[in-house]
Amino acid sequence: MMLTGPEAIDQVVFGANGLFSGLNEKKYLINMSSVSPDYTKEIAKKIEPSGVKFIDAPVSGSKKPAEDGQLVILAGGKEEDVRDVEDVLLAMGKKVVYCGPVGHGSMMKMTINLLLGVMMAGMAEMMHFGQKGGLRKETMLEVLYSGALNCPLFQLKNDLFLEEKFTPQFPLKHMSKDLRFVMQTAQTTGAMIPEATTALRFFEIAEKNGLGEEDFAAVYKVFQQMVS
Helix, strand or coil: CCCCCHHHHHHHHHCCCCHHHHCCCCCEEEECCCCCHHHHHHHHHHHHHHCCEEEECCEECCHHHHHHCCEEEEEECCHHHHHHCHHHHCCCEEEEEEEECCCHHHHHHHHHHHHHHHHHHHHHHHHHHHHHCCCCHHHHHHHHHCCCCCCHHHHHCHHHHHHCCCCCCCEHHHHHHHHHHHHHHHHHHCCCCHHHHHHHHHHHHHHHHHHCCCEHHHHHHHHHHHCC
């Protein structure tokens, strides 16, 4: 399953003609959706009576890595179960990382997307700040790519920033959703996440401004609009 969230998963598993009636100890159920660790543990508990082998295996990577089979699979569950299905997972990914028991795949997804959201909000803020000081976008990006801060994420967004046409590679609405899951998880674990909290505020403003279907780099438009 790679679905939009808990509501869709509940419908697919427990809804009319759902998967639950067909689950048994000979089968595996792999949830690759981006959801909170708490929800992952909740669904694992609900399906436990069926005896099915349950794995949470969200992915790191967006549209292009998915098309190229270059996703990184973040797997949680019994290690032997993960190894049993590793060949299946590698059909869509370049690497399977075993993260721990059920829920740890989802926790890793929230962890990596926390950094992803903060990095993209930071890049957008950098571009806005430099422009206000008279710098050209091309010059800022050249400097960014020439030093230790260079990374594939920033390069992937190059044309989006230059053209200010944010064709979705990873829709902004999904980043907002994932950062809300991060917030919920931090409340459960007691983690301090001030940077993610601030980033979420800007992604939610962007969503309210109708940018949810654009790439999450479109958070840049919020900085531009707030001072225009």
